[in-house]
Amino acid sequence: MIFSNIRAIFLGEVDIPASQRDAVSAARRKAFHSLAPLAAIHSLLNAVVLTFAFWNNTAMPLVFVWCYTSAVLVFLRIRDSRAPEVHVDAKTADDRIIRYTLLSGAAWGLIIAMLIASSGSEHDLLLGLFTAAILCVGALLHSSFPLASLGYSLLVGAGACLGMIIGNHAWSINAMLLISATVMALQRFAATNHATDVNRQLANAATQEATETMSLLLQDFEAHSADWLWRVDAEGRLTRPSQRFVDATGLPIETLEGGNILALFAQESAIHLDTLLKQRKPFHDQVLRVAISGRDAWWTLSGQPTSDGGWRGVCSDITRSRDAEARIAYITEFDGLTDLPNRAMLVRQLEIAQADAECGGEGFALFVVDLDNFKTINDTQGHPAGDAYLKVVADRLRDSIGPQAFLARLGGDEFAILKSDVIADEALDLADLIVDALLAPVFLNGKEILAGGSVGVAVAPGNGADPADLMRNAELALYRAKAQGRGCARFFEPGMEEDARVRADLETDLRAALANEAMDVYFQPLVDTRTHKVSGYETLLRWNRPGHGLVSPALFISCAEETGIIVPLGEWVIRKAIEEAAQWKDDVGVAINLSPAQMKNPSLVATIVGALAASQLAPSRLEIEIVESVLMDETEHNIRTLHALRELGVKIALDDFGTGYSSLSYLRAFPFDKIKIDQRFVRDIDSSHENRAIVRAVISLARDLGMRVTAEGVENEQQAAILASLGCTEVQGFLYSRPMPASEVDKKEGAAAHPPTKVRPLRRHASA
Ligand code: C2E
Ligand code: MG
Ligand code: MG
DSSP states (O other): OHHHHHHHHHHOOOOOOHHHHHHHHHHHHHHHHHTHHHHHHHHHHHHHHHHHHTTTSTTHHHHHHHHHHHHHHHHHHHHHHHSOOTTOOHHHHHHHHHHHHHHHHHHHHHHHHHHHHHOOGGGHHHHHHHHHHHHHHHHHHTTTSHHHHHHHHHHHHHHHHHHHHHHTOTTHHHHHHHHHHHHHHHHHHHHHHHHHHHHHHHHHHHHHHHHHHHHHHHHHHHHHSSSEEEEEOTTSBBOSOOHHHHHHHTSOHHHHTTSBGGGGBOHHHHHHHHHHHHHTSOEEEEEEEEOOTTOOEEEEEEEEEOTTSOEEEEEEEOHHHHHHHHHHHHHHHBOTTTOOBOHHHHHHHHHHHHHHHHTTOOOEEEEEEEETTHHHHHHHHOHHHHHHHHHHHHHHHHHHHOTTSEEEEEETTEEEEEEOSOOHHHHHHHHHHHHHHHHSOEEETTEEEOOOEEEEEEEETTTOSSHHHHHHHHHHHHHHHHHTTSSSEEEOOHHHHHHHHHHHHHHHHHHHHHHTTOEEEEEEEEEETTTOBEEEEEEEEEEEETTTEEEOHHHHHHHHHHHTTHHHHHHHHHHHHHHHHTTSOTTOEEEEEOOHHHHHOTTHHHHHHHHHHHHTOOGGGEEEEEOTHHHHSSHHHHHHHHHHHHHHTOEEEEEEETSSSSHHHHHHHSOOSEEEEOHHHHHTTTTOHHHHHHHHHHHHHHHHTTOEEEEOOOOSHHHHHHHHHHTOOEEOSTTTOOOEEGGGSOOSSOSOBOOTTSOOOOGGGTTO
């Protein structure tokens, strides 16, 4: 342990990995040889000084001898330093240096011993300095070989001590102590110097290895990654561009190599990159636009300044992801079908318009447009035709509103227009323009399509404090336009808010009524015109709404349909009506009205089957009444459902016939069991020839198609007599009975006969 510490202190020994030993030893020899010229000059100077100092002295021959010896050694040393070490192993080469150094030390020690022993006190100072110089310079020149340096110092020191002992100098003891201390100090210096050199060399070797590893990793990165490396010199010129880089640019390597990297980028990106390069600070993921002819690309660049003033870094092509991002950004702001801004953009635009208005600008108007019957177009013509129609509508709106207005698609068949700096009259004109533009027929695939649209208008600042208010009020106005027959424009009025509130209350009460089963099913008889007997009853829903009394479905069914309440409500009616009908005579049927929303419900058939099974009612006693719009919406699905019901044995009637758009075509769409002629044709059948003609035609058509006909709304005997004469098979109306509660249906005797002349007393159910 102590021994190894001493070796470490005086020989500067360092643990050198086996892999580095040869390199370290070669490096120390190189360092040693590099000082050969300095050693030669030093020896020469020593020789010159000594020659002059001892010219007339008896020691002069010795000086000459030493000069020759020294010259030989210097020659040997310089030769050694030049000779290539090709055939010499490291140990032999090191040993040669150590031998030479020891020889050199012995030569210096000898001459110093002889000069000190033989010279008088006049040379004390010179010899003292000389000895010190030889020791110091020797330690310096041989520090890369501490063992050699130690031998050299000891030999020189010993020579000096020997000379003093022989010459019997008075200061010998002190000088010897001084020399010993100097030798130790110098040796420690040589050892430290050597250890530092070796450690530095090992560190360099480690760095070199790390660099090589890194370089291998980088090569691997270039070979397998989508990114590539870039390098530029201090002037920004590309150096050794990789194949991947060449591929990414599409330029020949000769053009790329030596070319300025900035030339690859569009002006703004080049300026940005130039600034980054000049700052000489690492940068990351800088998005730059590439400007190589024929390429529209985006790269991200990361870079690290290098010690030679250049840069190196990684580059990746982000064109695709950027395109995708742009696409996503587009989708979040625009509608992909019509390329119009979407709802989010409209809201932003409304906020801007509002801010302008608050800063003293004119008011602005918001138009909400909804296409009438778009759903029918979609269903009957197919979705591609529906899309094409929407595009035509978008173009028409764009043309009619002019460049100053902002047009957006809110989704589905709803559009919105924002017109700034507008006064009420102008808004009115624009609303009419929009309605007219949508009224004109559209030709798609050779077919003429008539749809039209309704418009709701809200004008700021009067009709809304913020975009949401304005939007809601424009929607309320649109709702009114639709309720008033469609194909028109309505401006928002404060009363509409009240209507909306009333409607919201209705919805709340309706939900509560459903939850509490606070509703009733009433029944209105259907009378056979030949037998004058009741053949069945139509189920009509009644609601005793708290604070409002008995309410007819005409008032609340639309609300139930819009809110979806109709589905559970309708299921309740089905169960209730069938349950009641099961208690009637076997030849009395029950009719139940189904709205379009119920038809769409996939569990409808299961509900009916369940109710029939639970009440043991024969399916043939059940009749389902649907209106024409059932055949306009979701046509295929609804017709399938109707067929499924028919297969059960349930009868299907077409209600309110004559009120739809193209009634006759629906008679072909499904083989109905019955047609119910709407009461508007019956109402003035006695006075209107036209209505009578229509009813006659319908009855004859139904007969041809094998369907029964029921006339609704028969209120007097004259109407009944005419209908009977026209061949109508069944009648229904206040003449026979108003709808009545289940408790009043004659159950024991079944259907009571009510000939037209015997009108049932009505007073008790006047409100039904
Ligand atoms: P609807 O199916 O056409 O029913 C006939 C309507 O005419 C009933 O109105 C009935 O009270 C009324 N009515 C019957 N005879 C006369 C008459 O002589 N003169 C006049 N002026 N009216 C007469 P109500 O009960 O108000 O029902 C209106 C509509 O609500 C029904 O028309 C039907 O479409 C619907 N509805 C009724 N109950 C239900 C139901 O449970 N479910 C569904 N989905 N709709 C229902
Ligand atoms: Mg009906
Ligand atoms: Mg009807």
